[in-house]
Structure formats: C-alpha cells, structure tokens
Amino acid sequence: MTATLFIVPSEKIYEMIAKTLKEDVKSAPCIYVCLNKPVTSIKKDLEKRGVNTDKFYFIDCVTASVSKVKNAKNILYTSSPEDLTGLDIAIDHFLEKIFEKKYLFIESLRTLLIYNSENVIERFITRLIAKTEKLGADVAVVMVKGRNFELVESIIPSFDKVKKG
C-alpha cells in the first residue's frame, strides 16, 4: 500500500488530479473526498477531463453546508470541511464496503487547513495513513504549493512518496 503526497501549484490542481486519476488509479475503485467544490461539479469536471468515474465513491464535504442534499448512490455527505469526525466515518464506511484494491483520494489538504488547525490536521492525516495501510488502500493527498510550510514538513515522513508538480 502506498501513501503519496502531491504538492502542486493551485492553478494546476485539477489538471494534476485528473492526470493522477487516469494514470495511477486507472480502473480501481476510488474514494474521492470533495473539499473544494460540490460532488456534482467535481464529477462533471473529472469527466470533462477524461476520467471515468463509474467506480468512484464520493464523500462531499461542501454541499451540505450550503444547501439540502439528496441521497444518491455511492455519495456520502459530511456537514462541512470542518467536520473531521463525519469525514472519518464516511471514509471508514467506504473502505470497509469495498473489498478489492482501492484508492483514497483527498482532493485538498489546504482546504482542510482553512477550516481546521494544523495540529488537528497533522493527527488526522497520520491516523488516516495508518488506517488505509491496515485496510489495504492506496492513499493520495493533494496540497497546494507555497502554503502551510511547517505542516507539510512535519507530515512528509508519514508518506511513502512525495510528488511535486
């Protein structure tokens, strides 16, 4: 199992996400955590960029904070990017539901850091990597370049690979 931290310029974040999903995830089931945009926008954007989302499970941390949500297949909602307990539960739900080799994709570490303190996120990421290793999932976390330097330095040892874009 591999944990990868991607550090990319903010203007290239979606380009890089689509590239990684196409090249690394390929046809494996992917749990995608939406932190920047609602799942409807993310799904549309990924498909526009040529990513096949048929085997995707989405955790939407955005929509419920701004409007009512409808239950949909393979989508779970948390109340906001601040709700790490909700996110943890949703990740567990999908990790345990999918038995084959799977991929967990955290769209934006920076967004988690806008809503939570660095200490809290540091612990969250460390626990998350340990959990995914135990449950047989690869994990990718995307961070924008040039922000939260100290946090990034402190979590790098938890990852197997760091890729800079």
Next chain:
Amino acid sequence: MLKVGFKMGLKEEIKENQIVVVVTSQPDYSEKLLEIIRHVAQDYKKICYITLNKPYDTIIAMLKKKDVNTNKFFFIDAITKTVRAPKEINQCTYIESPRSLTALNIVMNQVLETANVDLILFDSINTLLVYEKPMVVTKFLHAVMSKIRAYNTKGVFVGQKGNATKVLLKDLNMFADKIIELDEGKEE
C-alpha cells in the same frame, strides 16, 4: 492566470465556466468593472449585483449613463447604510456594512431561493479584505461559491490585482473554475 480581453475571451469564459474570478489593474478598476457589467447585461436576463464599495444610487446612475438595461439587476448593497439611511426600494436590499457577512449570506440565500437569478456579480473581493481577515474572507467566498454551484447559477467575482489579493487567489484557484486577468488594452 489566464489573460483575456473584453472582445476576445471574457464572455466565452463566463459562458463556459460556472464560477469566474476576474482581476483587473487598480487605476482603471471602475472603468473595467463597468465594461464587465455591460457584457454580462447583454447575455443574462436576471443579475444579482452585490456591491460592497459603491452605493446602489451611484451604480444605477453609472449604468444608465452607459445605456445598460438596469431592470435586469437586483442589488445587494452593503455600503449605503454605513453612511446614511436609505429609502426602501424593490430593486435593492441594504445590509449594514461589508463586515455583516452573516446578513449578506442570509440575503443571498433569499435571492437564490426566490429570485431565479442567472448570474451573481460580486464587487469586490478586495473590499472584503479591508474589513475581514484573509482566512475569514477565504471561508466566506468558498461558501458563496459553493452556494452558487448548489443553486446551479453563475458567479463572477471581481477584484483588483495586488499583494492582498495574490495570496487569496491561490486559494480561490481551488474553488473557482477560472481566474482571469483582464488585459483588454491589446484587443480593443
């Protein structure tokens, strides 16, 4: 950041993307803003204009002078009440100040739920930075952009180039579909 002009690109970018942030240079901000307004007024039927720095009366006078159909606009004015008590009118809702983000949020909700707007024009992201800390502004704009997406409408957020916005734009790159720098001089 993508550089586009008024004649080539801006209209298309707004048409193709749901959330667009447009940054312009500081000296001719008002002039460029007026051009953006003229362009969106040509393509959209119902526009909600959120103004944080110019009073409703001033904007209406400016638009009329440029022959823009003002009937298409509904205003949320966050500046007039900081200087005087305005007269209540149907076309505009006044909130206390640009610092009243909760009130702005509530009025935006009402507009999105009831007014069926095609586009929200936000003027400007810089004014928010004058009144609030960057992190508060980032969270607020993230919420506003997400709301616009949830209601399936469009948003154009206008700002001025500069050090204050540079850092904010790094985060907005993640939340918006496109960040555009207006570079009209070469094409007009």
